[in-house]
Amino acid sequence: MAAKNEGLNSTVRWTIASLSLSMLLSSLGTSIANVGLPTLAHSFNASFQQVQWVVLAYLLAITTLIVSVGRFGDMIGRRRLLLVGITLFTLASVLCAVAPTLWLLIAARAVQGFGAAIMMALTMAFVGEAVPKEKIGSAMGLLGTMSAVGTALGPSLGGVMIGGFGWRSIFFINLPLGLLTLVLAYRFLPVDRPASNTNRARFDHLGTILLALTLAAYALAMTIGRGNFGAINAALLFAALVGLGLFVFAEMRAKSPLIRMAMFRNSLLSGGFAMSTLVTAVVMATLVVGPFYLSGALGLDAAHVGLVMSSGPIVAALTGVPAGRVVDRFGAHSMSIAGLVGMLVGSSILPMLPTSFGIPGYIVPLVVITAGYALFQAANNTAVMTNIQADQRGVISGMLNLSRNLGLITGASLMGAVFAIGSATSNMMTASPDAVASGMRMTFTVAAVLIVIALYIAYLSHSLAPSDCDCASQTK
The missing domain is CATH 1.20.1250.20 (MFS general substrate transporter like domains)
Incomplete structure (x- = not known):
């Protein structure tokens, strides 16, 4: 044995x-x-x-x-x-x-x-x-x-x-x-279980095409133009909204839909997707704003900027496995909250620290944000993927990854725009150190607000969970 x-x-x-x-x-x-x-x-x-x-x-x-x-x-x-x-x-x-x-x-x-x-x-x-x-x-x-x-x-x-x-x-x-x-x-890899002929x-060919076109339009609207939101971006965003409406309508009428709309009635699933998008947008802020702040406000050269920026992914790599073990021991919901609180602390501290704190004043909050994100992701993924119906694991895993991708795309566009507004300049390369620091403070103030929203979603989804059936029944 x-x-x-x-x-x-x-x-x-x-x-x-x-x-x-x-x-x-x-x-x-x-x-x-x-x-x-x-x-x-x-x-x-x-x-x-x-x-x-x-x-x-x-x-x-x-x-x-x-x-x-x-x-x-x-x-x-x-x-x-x-x-x-x-x-x-x-x-x-x-x-x-x-x-x-x-x-x-x-x-x-x-x-x-x-x-x-x-x-x-x-x-x-x-x-x-x-x-x-x-x-x-x-x-x-x-x-x-x-x-x-x-x-x-x-x-x-x-x-x-x-x-x-x-x-x-x-x-x-x-x-x-x-x-x-x-x-x-x-x-x-385990051998596939035989599926029924039905x-x-x-x-769902129609749903697949509509979703692909909708997501392509949205991704292009958020990425082309190098941060300048013009007529083409607006047209693509409108096309994405129309496509989303058509997709929902098609899925509600489909006999075997690509995405079962009933799954969004499950608070743990819908809340997990929403929180994943929000926190990933915040992480994207560190990647978008970080290089400008480090070079423009702190005066670092390219080599030192890269070295400081690498601290975030390194922390994520080091904390991922321990975070997963903590989730197994203490439960997904409590560790989701703990991760979000960590991200909120880091996002709140960063705007309050003056530039005189230098590199440590950026790295310490960044480490807190990234470690909190690693803990949240391990907990959120576990909560979403643990009790779902076997024949829905692929599509729900795809939805989780999609929520992160949408967070990255939206975060790059949204946080970049907030940074530009806070800096009050159209050319970041010629902005003064004070202007860049002001843009950073506004960006992470918005980031803290997004984390507060995610915390509220976590509370709401958990409080509604007892009235839900288990995830498997909700995805049927």
Whole structure:
């Protein structure tokens, strides 16, 4: 019996290893390309606006498809689809590396983003299936750690590889990592349970198309124009609102909808999605505002700015696994509150500290915010994914990832706009140190308000939870 349990534990560990590598690759694919944009602009003799599509194509593919591929995995089998996603990501990485033109590179990045969407959507879904319930928090914390490691490792690894081997190497690096992930996933992921013919035959094509177009319109509205919200942005945002209305109408009439509207009646699910969007928008503020504040108000050079900025992802990487264990021990709801309180403390302290505190006056609140975020994410993911119906794990995992992506996109646009308003200048490169510091204070004051809203949602969703049925029944 002991040998059997040891074998089972070994299988679970290797399963988690394959899922962790999937999360690492997909997050690395986002961050590693950013550092290569100047080199790509020079290599292809292209403008910065053109090479930005190397990043944007990847982000758009993930945002528009992540819910759909989660639902598709629920229907045809998550193991089968995840293997396809890892293969697609790996092959697309090779196509990126050998692309002879910028537009072929952008097309390959979109395909790579499709594979990453599958990997992101299904990794958390597999945790609920392959990991014992009492260890789900630890597994979620590990996945959060790998995501943070990928985000933190991307710029430094990309810079080293571009300097030593050229820009194509930042995509070739995914080949050995992708093959290793594929072998582990094929060997250790649990075999798909057979699905009924009825479920196999039904896929919400109309809902999938409407959601993809709606999310694409919203993502473009929030990202194009480099922060200038013009007529094109307004038109895209209006199209997204119309698309959302059409999508909800179509889902309410569909026999087998992509997203069951009834799931939003469950306070734990809807609250979890909303809180995830809000807190991710706050984290994005540190990435958007941080470089301007450190260089403009504190006078740091680019190397020191990068060093200070890396402290956030490093803290997230170090606290992810311990945060998951704490969630397993003390419960998801109380640790969600604790994480949000930590983020509120950090977001409140940062605007109050004068610039005379220097680098420590920025790093200490940033560490508090990031550690709180790691704890919240582990707790929130555990709360959402623990008690849901088995055939809905993929789509709900996709919704969780979508909420984070929407938080990143909205946070970059919203917090950037708040920072510009607070600085009272249209050109951040020529703004005075006092103006930059004023913009930072306004930005994190707004961030603190967003965390207060998230805390209220946490209280409300938990207080309404006893009147709900369990999550499984709410997603039927």
